[in-house]
Every structure is written in structure tokens, then in C-alpha cells.
Amino acid sequence: MATLADVARRAGVALSTVSAVLNNRPDCFVSEETRQRILKAAEELGYRPNYLARSLARGKTETLGLVIYEVTNPYFAQIADEVEQAVRSAGYQLLLCTNRDDPEFSDRANLELLYHRRVDGMLVWASRYPPDGYLVPLPDEAKGKVVVLGYHTADGTDYVSVDRAEGTYRATQHLIALGHRQLGYLAPREDLRRDHPKLAGILRALSEAGLPQPLLIPADGHFRRDGYQAALTAREWQPRPTALICYNDLLAIGAYRGLREQGLKVPDDLALVGFDGIEDGEFLEVPLTTVAVPICEMSQMAVQFLINRLEGRTTERQQITLIPSLVIRRSCGAQRA
Amino acid sequence: MATLADVARRAGVALSTVSAVLNNRPDCFVSEETRQRILKAAEELGYRPNYLARSLARGKTETLGLVIYEVTNPYFAQIADEVEQAVRSAGYQLLLCTNRDDPEFSDRANLELLYHRRVDGMLVWASRYPPDGYLVPLPDEAKGKVVVLGYHTADGTDYVSVDRAEGTYRATQHLIALGHRQLGYLAPREDLRRDHPKLAGILRALSEAGLPQPLLIPADGHFRRDGYQAALTAREWQPRPTALICYNDLLAIGAYRGLREQGLKVPDDLALVGFDGIEDGEFLEVPLTTVAVPICEMSQMAVQFLINRLEGRTTERQQITLIPSLVIRRSCGAQRA
DNA sequence: GCTAAAATATGAAGCGCTTCATATGAAGCG
DNA sequence: CGCTTCATATGAAGCGCTTCATATTTTAGC
Numbered sequence: 001m002a003t004l005a006d007v008a009r010r011a012g013v014a015l016s017t018v019s020a021v022l023n024n025r026p027d028c029f030v031s032e033e034t035r036q037r038i039l040k041a042a043e044e045l046g047y048r049p050n051y052l053a054r055s056l057a058r059g060k061t062e063t064l065g066l067v068i069y070e071v072t073n074p075y076f077a078q079i080a081d082e083v084e085q086a087v088r089s090a091g092y093q094l095l096l097c098t099n100r101d102d103p104e105f106s107d108r109a110n111l112e113l114l115y116h117r118r119v120d121g122m123l124v125w126a127s128r129y130p131p132d133g134y135l136v137p138l139p140d141e142a143k144g145k146v147v148v149l150g151y152h153t154a155d156g157t158d159y160v161s162v163d164r165a166e167g168t169y170r171a172t173q174h175l176i177a178l179g180h181r182q183l184g185y186l187a188p189r190e191d192l193r194r195d196h197p198k199l200a201g202i203l204r205a206l207s208e209a210g211l212p213q214p215l216l217i218p219a220d221g222h223f224r225r226d227g228y229q230a231a232l233t234a235r236e237w238q239p240r241p242t243a244l245i246c247y248n249d250l251l252a253i254g255a256y257r258g259l260r261e262q263g264l265k266v267p268d269d270l271a272l273v274g275f276d277g278i279e280d281g282e283f284l285e286v287p288l289t290t291v292a293v294p295i296c297e298m299s300q301m302a303v304q305f306l307i308n309r310l311e312g313r314t315t316e317r318q319q320i321t322l323i324p325s326l327v328i329r330r331s332c333g334a335q336r337a
Numbered sequence: 338m339a340t341l342a343d344v345a346r347r348a349g350v351a352l353s354t355v356s357a358v359l360n361n362r363p364d365c366f367v368s369e370e371t372r373q374r375i376l377k378a379a380e381e382l383g384y385r386p387n388y389l390a391r392s393l394a395r396g397k398t399e400t401l402g403l404v405i406y407e408v409t410n411p412y413f414a415q416i417a418d419e420v421e422q423a424v425r426s427a428g429y430q431l432l433l434c435t436n437r438d439d440p441e442f443s444d445r446a447n448l449e450l451l452y453h454r455r456v457d458g459m460l461v462w463a464s465r466y467p468p469d470g471y472l473v474p475l476p477d478e479a480k481g482k483v484v485v486l487g488y489h490t491a492d493g494t495d496y497v498s499v500d501r502a503e504g505t506y507r508a509t510q511h512l513i514a515l516g517h518r519q520l521g522y523l524a525p526r527e528d529l530r531r532d533h534p535k536l537a538g539i540l541r542a543l544s545e546a547g548l549p550q551p552l553l554i555p556a557d558g559h560f561r562r563d564g565y566q567a568a569l570t571a572r573e574w575q576p577r578p579t580a581l582i583c584y585n586d587l588l589a590i591g592a593y594r595g596l597r598e599q600g601l602k603v604p605d606d607l608a609l610v611g612f613d614g615i616e617d618g619e620f621l622e623v624p625l626t627t628v629a630v631p632i633c634e635m636s637q638m639a640v641q642f643l644i645n646r647l648e649g650r651t652t653e654r655q656q657i658t659l660i661p662s663l664v665i666r667r668s669c670g671a672q673r674a
Numbered sequence: 675g676c677t678a679a680a681a682t683a684t685g686a687a688g689c690g691c692t693t694c695a696t697a698t699g700a701a702g703c704g
Numbered sequence: 705c706g707c708t709t710c711a712t713a714t715g716a717a718g719c720g721c722t723t724c725a726t727a728t729t730t731t732a733g734c
Contacts, residue, residue: 001478002689003689004691005690005691005693012716014713015690015691016692016694016714016715016716017712017714019691019692020692020693025692025693027466028700028712028713029712029713030712030713031711031712031713042504048449048452048453049453050453050689050690050691051453051455051691052389052392052398052455052689052709053393053689053690053691053692053719054690054691054692054718055389055690055691055716056389056390056393056689056690056721057691057692057693057719058690058691058692058719059692059719060714061389070418071408071414071417071421071700072414072415072671073517074409074411074414077408077409077414080408081407081408081409082434084435091352093450093454094433095432096431096433098418100675112385113430115385116385116386116387117388117389118387118389139383140729141338142724192711206696224616224617224619224620225616228620253620256620256622257620258690260622279561279562280561280617282561283565284622285593285594285597285621316730328654340719340720341720341721341722342721350683350684351684351685352685352720353683353684353685353722353724355722356721356722356723357683357723359724360722362722362723365682365683366680366681366682366683367681367682368681368682371682371683384720386720387719387721388721389720389721390689390720390721391720391721391722393690393691393719393721393722394689394720394721394722395689396689396722459697461687565733570706582687
């Protein structure tokens with residue numbers, strides 16, 4: 001692999017001149033003739049810069065890191081995709097890390113990993129929801145190089161969050177307007193907490209309408225199969241809900257199939273609402289009504305926030321909470337085939 | 338950020354000693370006392386190695402690159418996921434690149450990018466299928482650091498391929514055995530070529546059975562929506578197929594919905610078969626029969642091949658073609674609800 | 675008590691690049 | 705013609721680490 005020194009030797013000039021030419025340094029005046037000679041030599045040798053060396057010398061890597069759950073979940077896949085595009089069009093590279101909700105690949109480990117890989121900054125999707133805001137577990141020097149995605153923070157770190165409570169609140173209101181009185185809420189067991197914003201939003205809407213508590217239905221995880229499994233017990237649910245809000249779309253999609261197997265029709269026997277707004281729901285046989293997170297906007301803003309920081313364009317806190325929107329399709333019964 | 342030199346200063350020893358201790362170099366004997374002193378100093382300073390510098394000095398990055406289409410396609414997401422796990426458990430990091438089938442982010446650009454990031458080796462999913470085998474567009478020195486994923490190669494590069502023809506051949510045989518005489522094949526327009534293995538497999542099975550050519554139905558892409566759009570014309574298909582094989586599962590899933598909207602029932606009016614074996618198909622209302630690619634095995638082998646190469650454990654060609662398996666569910670009509 | 679070997683620790687070179695202070699010539703000026 | 709200017713090009717230091725030949729000290733062997 002040819003190095004700068006090889007090119008310099010071949011062109012018969014100094015290393016630093018080659019560097020100046022190949023980087024198009026504006027202040028450095030190099031005669032056209034020398035420039036051509038260098039370019040030619042580089043071309044002939046098939047010279048390619050070594051980014052490691054460059055990054056080491058420059059003190060930056062032009063790389064941003066992203067930490068998310070897992071890429072097999074379409075929701076995260078889409079986030080990763082949007083983030084990557086935004087990062088790339090801003091002239092950076094993306095380094096992707098998944099934490100799989102696994103202690104071994106925890107946030108901390110990932111952040112450290114990214115950080116020591118010397119990414120210039122990072123976006124992190126918090127792996128657990130702390131009701132009072134996420135704390136970024138990082139050395140002080142790394143603060144100001146992190147934007148939290150999807151959650152708000154307790155320590156002043158920049159974030160682009162999503163108002164989950166408002167999302168489920170609106171979904172619930174909509175179901176109430178359709179005449180539902182008894183709701184069900186299907187979520188991973190550990191997220192069935194009253195202080196979890198998704199549930200909180202439902203509770204608020206119900207209590208404002210003077211309606212009873214929702215039936216809480218636990219799932220073993222947040223994938224299709226978990227929703228499916230949970231829905232197999234639908235005939236035993238007491239009190240019998242007429243509408244079911246799900247923690248996310250995957251759960252809703254799985255539940256849909258389980259409900260069908262139990263002979264329950266969506267939306268006639270049970271209205272169904274998901275959360276996230278992934279494309280999959282649109283192609284459910286009865287297209288899924290869902291609380292859609294503005295993934296594209298969220299990703300772009302987060303990248304923008306991070307770059308603002310890195311390039312010193314702001315020293316203010318950058319914190320925003322986006323409101324998801326209710327996308328009404330057929331599964332909630334508001335719209336007929 | 339503390340450096341080795343800082344630690345050395347604090348512990349009152351030479352830089353090289355610190356390096357030896359922190360890397361646990363086995364041949365270097367350091368007294369227990371010195372070791373403790375160094376460890377303590379490192380701890381106190383919160384020392385973390387700079388991977389850039391280390392990689393530069395060592396001449397390797399302990400990082401492998403993966404080039405795939407896009408992460409929003411569950412098939413690729415799963416591949417990325419499996420590859421990442423395999424790479425990680427082999428002690429490497431993964432650098433992911435997507436090419437989105439976009440000339441701007443072409444294979445070549447990606448490979449170069451990865452290569453100049455000085456990944457130790459890379460896995461590449463070829464972005465276009467050349468019937469006579471994929472040629473990896475790379476400088477010679479980089480050969481032997483590449484494993485092609487999903488396709489076979491013409492230039493001797495290692496690969497883990499998939500016998501697509503055999504997959505569709507078996508699917509077609511199965512449909513024939515179920516009594517179907519007229520098949521349809523739905524694929525992205527550019528893949529509706531007789532020399533494309535997926536179509537070739539179908540043709541072979543049909544011709545062996547003395548059956549007529551399949552109806553070729555073009556889609557505008559390889560996503561759900563493309564299958565959906567294509568299926569909206571189902572009532573006009575001539576000759577009218579009784580079974581439809583799709584290029585991939587996403588297309589099949591989209592087609593399913595389009596067929597339903599056209600009042601066609603799967604499998605009664607039309608048997609449906611997909612390709613890939615992604616989880617989504619399992620949760621289609623009429624679970625999707627599909628030709629399942631052994632994604633996990635494929636990913637693991639590819640990573641293994643690459644690591645064999647990198648660690649010099651082999652100089653032989655490593656080339657294998659995996660046979661996908663037909664997963665029979667309800668959409669082909671062989672199995673009742 | 676002297677030498678050889680083992681146990682420890684060190685310094686310097688080098689990985690490939692950037693950057694900046696400095697050198698070299700050629701014009702330009704009075 | 706000696707002086708400054710400007711246009712070009714250079715050399716050396718440094719980024720943080722690894723590595724290896726070498727130095728120093730200790731221990732063992734006889």
C-alpha cells in the first residue's frame with residue numbers, strides 16, 4: 001500500500017508538499033507543475049490515504065457513532081437508516097453499535113467502545129427508560145459529544161425525544177370517541193408500569209373520560225411472537241376489552257394473528273392500535289392504526305444537533321420533544337374497507 | 338484524555354513498560370509491584386487506549402467490514418445481525434456499510450471506503466447479480482481479505498453463496514405436486530431474466546414436468562409496496578396462474594394484500610410462495626410458504642472463512658454454496674388452517 | 675567472589691499522516 | 705544593487721501507541 005512518502009519520493013518533492021496538494025489546502029501555494037507531478041505520482045501508485053494515520057494526526061475521525069437496540073427490529077432499522085443518511089450527507093461516517101438489551105453489550109460498554117474508537121460524537125438510543133430522564137454514563141470530556149435519541153435526559157445532555165404519553169393519549173381519545181369503554185394495553189411485562197409514558201398517556205385519557213382502568217396484558221418481549229403468544233389468551237381476558245393498544249407495532253402485528261386464531265376479528269371484535277409507525281403495519285391484512293413516530297425528522301434533528309455541537313455552532317442546550325401522530329387505518333374500526 | 342505517557346509519568350516508569358503491562362504481554366516480565374503501580378496509575382487517570390494509535394502501530398484494526406444493500410430490508414437486517422454477532426464473538430468489531438443500490442454509494446465506493454478505513458477484512462454482498470459470477474472490484478492486495486456473501490465469484494475470491502435455482506426448483510416442484518399447472522413469477526423488472534437463477538430454477542422444474550412457461554409479472558422494486566402494486570392487476574393476468582412464486586418475501590407479503598383487495602383468496606384462488614424466510618412471512622395472516630435461506634449458517638461461515646484467511650489458517654479457496662430449504666406453511670395450500 | 679543466566683526495565687525507532695515555522699528563489703522596488 | 709515581498713517548497717515535530725534491541729539489576733551456580 002503506497003504511502004505519502006512513496007508518492008513524495010516518486011514525484012521528487014517533500015512529503016509535506018504532497019500532503020498539501022492531496023488535501024487541497026487552500027493557503028498553500030504550489031505551482032501547477034508540481035501539483036500535476038504529485039497528482040500523477042499518486043495516481044500511478046494508486047495512493048490512498050490511511051484514515052487511521054490521518055485521524056490520529058488531525059485528532060478527529062470524521063465518524064459518528066450510533067447505539068441502538070437491534071437492527072432486526074424494523075423500527076430501529078429505519079432509525080439506523082435515516083441516521084446513516086443524515087450522517088453521510090453531513091460528510092461523516094457512521095459506526096453502528098447494537099446493544100441487544102444484553103448486559104454484556106450494555107450502553108456503557110458500547111459508549112466506551114465508540115468513544116475509544118475515537119468517534120467524534122455519538123447518538124445513543126437509551127436502552128432502558130428511566131422515568132425521570134436518562135443519564136448518559138460517560139466521562140465528562142465526552143459530554144457535549146452525545147445526543148440522546150428517543151428519550152429525554154436528566155443531566156442536561158442534548159436530546160431529541162418523543163412524547164410517547166401524548167401519542168397514546170391521542171390514540172386513546174380516538175378509541176373513546178369511537179365508543180370504546182374498556183381498553184386493553186399489551187406491552188412487555190417490564191413496561192407495564194404506570195409511570196411509563198405510554199401507559200400514562202392511556203390512563204390520562206381514560207380518567208379524563210371517567211372510564212375504567214385498562215386491562216394490562218403482559219408480553220414476554222417486544223417482538224411479533226410475543227404479541228402472538230399473548231393474544232392466544234384473548235378469550236380469557238377479563239374485563240373483556242373492545243380495543244387493544246399495543247406497546248409497539250410488532251406486538252400489534254403478532255397479536256393480530258393470535259386474535260385471528262382465537263376467532264376474534266379486528267376491528268369488529270377488537271379494535272387494534274400499534275405504536276411506532278413502521279411500514280409493516282401498513283401491510284397487515286387489516287392495515288394497522290398506529291401512533292407514528294416521526295422517525296425521519298427525529299433522526300435528522302439528532303444528527304443536526306450533534307453536528308452543531310461538534311462544529312461549535314452552539315453551546316446552548318439542544319433539547320426537543322417531538323409529538324407522534326395518530327395514523328388512522330382500518331384496524332381501529334374508524335375506517336371501513 | 339489520558340495517554341500512555343501520562344500513565345508512565347504518574348507511575349514513574351517507562352512508556353514501554355506501561356504498554357507491556359496494559360497489554361498483558363506474556364513474554365515481558367514485570368515485577369508484581371511495578372505492575373500494580375501502573376495499574377493503579379492507569380485506573381486513577383481513567384486511562385483508555387486510543388485505538389487509532391494502536392491500530393496504526395500494530396498495522397491492524399481488529400475491525401471487519403460488511404457491505405449490504407440496506408438495513409431496512411428485514412432480510413439484510415437479519416444478515417447484518419448474524420454477521421455482527423459472529424464478528425463480535427470472534428473478537429472483532431463490525432463496520433457496516435449500505436449501498437442502497439445507489440450508484441453514488443456503489444460497491445466500489447464502499448469497498449474503497451472500508452478498505453481505506455483499514456478494516457482487516459470484509460464481507461460483501463454483491464449489489465448486482467452477474468450470471469457468470471461476481472467480480473470483486475478491488476486492488477490486488479485486498480484480495481484474500483474479502484469474502485463474498487450470497488453470491489459466487491468468478492475470480493477465485495472466497496464466497497458463501499446460496500443456490501437460488503435449487504430453491505425455486507424445489508418450490509416449483511412442490512407446487513406442481515399440489516396440482517398447479519400454470520405458475521406466475523413476480524419479481525423486480527430487472528430480475529425477470531431467464532438467466533437469473535431464481536427464474537432458471539422455476540423454468541427447469543416446469544420443463545421437466547412438461548408444463549407451460551410461467552407468467553412473468555414485473556414489479557417496480559423489491560419492497561412490500563411493489564408487490565402490492567403489482568398484485569392490483571391480478572385479475573388481468575393472462576394466462577391466469579393458480580400459484581405465484583415471488584422473488585422475495587417482502588414482495589409476497591405486499592402481493593398478499595393486493596390480492597386480497599382484488600378479492601382473491603390465498604391459497605384457494607392463488608397459492609403464494611416467497612423467498613428468503615424472514616420472520617415477517619410467518620406472521621402473515623395466511624402464513625407464508627417460502628424458500629428459506631439459511632441466514633445464520635451463511636453468516637457464520639462467511640465470517641469464519643474471512644477469519645481463517647486473516648489469521649492465515651488457510652490458503653485454500655473457501656467456497657461453498659448453501660441450499661435453501663422450502664418451509665411449507667399455509668399460503669401454498671399444502672397445509673390447512 | 676566471579677560469571678552466566680534470568681528477571682526487569684528502558685529508549686528509540688517507526689506506523690502514516692498533519693502542521694507550522696522556516697528556507698529558498700525569483701520578482702519587484704527605489 | 706541591496707532590500708523587501710511574494711510565491712513555493714521543505715524539514716521536523718508530533719499524534720499515541722507498539723516493538724525490539726539494549727541496559728540494568730538480581731539471582732543462581734560453582
